[in-house]
Amino acid sequence: MNNFKALWVEEPEEGKYLATVTERAVGDLPVGDLLIDVRYSSLNYKDALSAHGNKGVTRSYPHTPGIDAAGVVVESKVDSFAPGDEVVVIGYDLGMNTAGGFGQFISVPAGWAVALPKGLSPQESMAIGTAGFTAALCIEKLLRLGLKTGQGEVLVTGATGGVGVIAVSILAQLGFQVVASTGKRDQETWLKSLGADAVISRQELSEENSRPMVKERWVAAVDVAGGSTLVNVLKSLKYGASVAACGLVDSPQLPATVFPFILRGVNLLGVDSVNLPLAAKEALWQKLASDWKPKNLKAVAHEIGFAELSNSLDKVFKGEAVGRQVLNLSS
Numbered sequence: 243m244n245n246f247k248a249l250w251v252e253e254p255e256e257g258k259y260l261a262t263v264t265e266r267a268v269g270d271l272p273v274g275d276l277l278i279d280v281r282y283s284s285l286n287y288k289d290a291l292s293a294h295g296n297k298g299v300t301r302s303y304p305h306t307p308g309i310d311a312a313g314v315v316v317e318s319k320v321d322s323f324a325p326g327d328e329v330v331v332i333g334y335d336l337g338m339n340t341a342g343g344f345g346q347f348i349s350v351p352a353g354w355a356v357a358l359p360k361g362l363s364p365q366e367s368m369a370i371g372t373a374g375f376t377a378a379l380c381i382e383k384l385l386r387l388g389l390k391t392g393q394g395e396v397l398v399t400g401a402t403g404g405v406g407v408i409a410v411s412i413l414a415q416l417g418f419q420v421v422a423s424t425g426k427r428d429q430e431t432w433l434k435s436l437g438a439d440a441v442i443s444r445q446e447l448s449e450e451n452s453r454p455m456v457k458e459r460w461v462a463a464v465d466v467a468g469g470s471t472l473v474n475v476l477k478s479l480k481y482g483a484s485v486a487a488c489g490l491v492d493s494p495q496l497p498a499t500v501f502p503f504i505l506r507g508v509n510l511l512g513v514d515s516v517n518l519p520l521a522a523k524e525a526l527w528q529k530l531a532s533d534w535k536p537k538n539l540k541a542v543a544h545e546i547g548f549a550e551l552s553n554s555l556d557k558v559f560k561g562e563a564v565g566r567q568v569l570n571l572s573s
Contacts, residue, residue, distance in 0.1 A: 244268055247571070248345030249551055251293050253303040259295040261555070263548045266306070271341055274349035277317040278329060281364045283343030284310045284371035284543075285551075285567040286404060287491065290559035292337065293552075299338055307555075308343030308569075309336055310371040312364035320352040328358035330527065332372045333516040344551065346571050356524050361531035368568045369543035370530055373404025376515045378526055378534060380405075380464045380486035381412055383511045387484050391417040393461040395440075397475060399423045399447065400466035400491060401433055402564045409464045410436050411536040421460075423447055423471075429564060436538055447471045448492060454501040460485075469493025476502045476510065484509035491561065542566050547573030 250264045268277070292300040292307040300307070315327040323329065334354045336342050341349075358367060370378075389396070396413055400406045401422030413420045414437020422433045425444035433441050448471045458480040465472050466489030475485050476498055487510060502508045515523075536542060543566040546554050557563040 246346035247548060248306045248341070249293070249308070249548070251295075251303055251305050251307060253295065257295070259293070259303070261293050261552050263551070266345060268347055271347060271349035275319045275352035276315055276323055276329070276350055276355055278311065278313045278331065278348050278350065278355070279316050280311045280313040280343050280346055280348055280571050282312045282368040283308045283569040283571065284368040284373070284404075285554055285558050285563070285569065286310065286372050287489070287558060288372075289337060289342075289344070290555045293555045294559055301339055305339075306341040306345045307337045308345065309333065309338065310368055311336065311343030311348055312358065312367045313348075316347070318352075322352055323355065323357075328364060329355040330358050330364075330367045331355050332375060333518065333523070344569065353520055356520065356527055359528050359531035361535060362527075365545070365568060365570075366535075366539055367527075369539045369566050370408060370536070371404070371566065371568075372515055373566065374408035374536070375523075375526065375530070376488050376513060377405045377409035377464065378412060378530055379515055379518070380409060380488055380511075380513050381416075382526065383486050383513060384462045384464075384484055387509060387511070389462045389484070394480065395419050395421045395460055397421050397423060397460045397463035397465075398438075399444070399464070399471055399475070400489065401438065401441070402426045402429050403466060403491070404563075404566050405464070405466045405488060407436060407542045407565050408536060410438050411538055411542065412534050414438065415534070415537060425561075426564065432541075436541065444471075447474045449474075451477070453477070454499045455505065458506070462486075465489065467492040469495055470497070472496060473498045476508060479506065479508040481506045482508065484511055486511045486513050488513040543568050545570050
């Protein structure tokens with residue numbers, strides 16, 4: 243147990259980053275309450291940013307990314323967990339500035355870990371991962387503000403991405419009429435197999451429109467894009483409707499007017515899974531292990547090993563990935 247495999251991202255010269263799979267020592271990990279044998283992780287956009295040297299995500303290098311981890315407790319300094327317990331760790335500082343789930347061991351505070359709920363295997367929990375958990379958070383917020391089935395179309399942007407595919411799957415299972423927006427029109431049949439009732443082109447929403455509002459269409463939306471896409475979604479929400487915003491793959495900017503808010507009473511809901519209190523994380527994981535567990539996880543997730551990791555991260559970084567990528571750390 244002294245050494246383990248990990249993705250190691252270095253900065254050999256300023257502004258240039260090199261990611262390799264190497265051996266690390268358990269003793270090099272930060273001091274934590276729990277030492278966890280990581281069995282599975284998953285790939286998220288934030289991981290791709292970290293692997294490509296984004297200092298807004300990871301301040302200093304060398305570093306091991308991986309904001310998700312599912313595994314088994316090996317050592318515990320607290321009474322709440324014992325060796326042999328299966329746990330899930332997502333969010334907080336894991337994989338950002340603390341060595342993350344792209345290593346076979348992590349050392350973390352006990353307050354970051356959630357007991358793996360019954361109904362989910364470690365692999366399934368990572369097929370959901372931060373992206374799917376964020377999708378569920380978005381849906382939970384929309385439901386809290388009164389979204390009900392039968393009201394009309396619910397939009398999901400970036401529908402072939404990690405957040406999008408889980409959002410489409412859960413919304414469809416709950417009985418909503420889902421419209422998926424994507425730039426990958428060759429995935430239309432696949433998205434419909436996940437439960438989307440209709441698929442529209444990303445361009446319909448991403449092009450700038452000078453009109454302060456447009457025809458009402460959506461009763462709710464889950465948006466990962468930001469920028470002009472989010473502005474156009476706000477302009478086309480029905481009266482009193484809400485959009486849950488959780489990403490910025492198009493842009494962090496929001497060149498909007500207040501008209502949709504003051505004339506249609508729409509709501510812009512911010513969603514964050516990183517610093518969500520642990521009790522709220524535990525409750526949502528329980529939901530994802532039961533009623534909200536996507537029935538099509540096998541169709542949504544693709545398993546990879548260390549050999550494919552760097553190439554898969556490049557695809558996520560370039561927006562070329564489809565669905566969820568689960569890293570099997572034993573392969």
